[in-house]
Amino acid sequence: MKSLSLKSLSKTYFDLYAGSQHTALHDISLDVPAGEFVSIVGPSGCGKSTILNMVAGFIPQSGGEILVGGEPVKGPGADRGVVFQSFALFPWKTVLENVGFGPKMRGIPKAERDEIAREYLDLVGLAHAADRYPNELSGGMQQRVGVVRALANKPDILLMDEPFASVDAQTRMTLQEELTRIWEERRPTVIFITHDVPEAVFLANRVVVLSKGHILEQVEIPLARPRIWDQLVEDDSFKELSNKVLALVRAA
Structure with missing residues (x-):
């Protein structure tokens, strides 16, 4: 895995x-640092997705530097995998072919690539769906495929732009738990964009709060892992951290 550094980015x-x-x-x-899970939150229009798109290499920065493993980003690359809010799967390809x-x-x-794809599908309990097409899957299953499709390319950095926003609440919680489990096993460097403060706190080692295009504050999340919703939903430390981040977002 590689580190990510943003230096005076604009x-x-x-x-x-x-x-x-x-x-x-x-x-x-x-x-x-390499292997850290960072969530970025903030009000709409604060620049969250702009950061992700620049790190992905989709749009150029106006100033400053983006370094992955100490090397400047000059465009999209296989070292950075992206998971979008929309499932973005190829409808004409099977699940195995997508991954x-x-x-x-x-x-x-x-x-070899079929073996890799089956390994990652097994990671999210979808080995049985390898020969299906995306339209034969539920929304939650499609998003699982989207996540492991990015991981199967073995990126150093995983960039996630509100990937669970379009699924129902119960499926979202399940996907969050699965993502933390996958992260613990594989330890990619993760940048996770979300509007959902509890989601940001549940997933991350650190939450970055943006306000009007700049970093307002960074909050360390020292909660023990593995993280399971049934254990955290009434946890006082989780509540305090969520309230702290929410107050910052409201201030932003």
């Missing part, structure tokens, strides 16, 4: 209608 857009510039991010500096897509693009032979 992003400015030009508004054609208003004829003026809009600064989405300014002077963002953040160091994420094996990244290894296929790296030139891994079919037998």
Whole structure:
């Protein structure tokens, strides 16, 4: 796994209608050691997804540096896997083919990439669904496939943009527990974007709160792992940390 460093990062857009510039991010500096799980929260429009898209290499920064393992990001790369809010699966490919897509693009032979895909499907209890198509799966199952499709390419950094926002509450909790279990086993460096404060606290080692394009505060989350909702929902430390982060978001 690799570390991630943002150094004095900024992003400015030009508004054609208003004829003026809009600064989405300014002077963002953040160091994420290899293997850390960081959640980023903040009100709508604060720049959360802009950070993720720049780290992914989808859009260029206006200033500053993005370093992955000490090397500057110059565009998309296999060292960074992205999981979106929409499932973004290929509907014409089977579940096995979807998960094996990244290894296929790296030139891994079919037998080997099928083995890799089955390993990751087994990780989320979907080995039985390998030959199905996405439209034959529930929303929660599709999002499981989306997560392991990114992981099967063995990225150093996993970038997740509100990946559980479109599923029901019970499925969301199950997916959160599964993600923490996968992270404990594989330890990718994770940047997780969310509007949901309890979700951010439940998942992360550290929660970064954004406000109007800059970092307002960072909150360490020293909760023990493994994390299970039934054990944490009434935990005083979890409640205190969630309330602290929520107060910061409201202030932002």
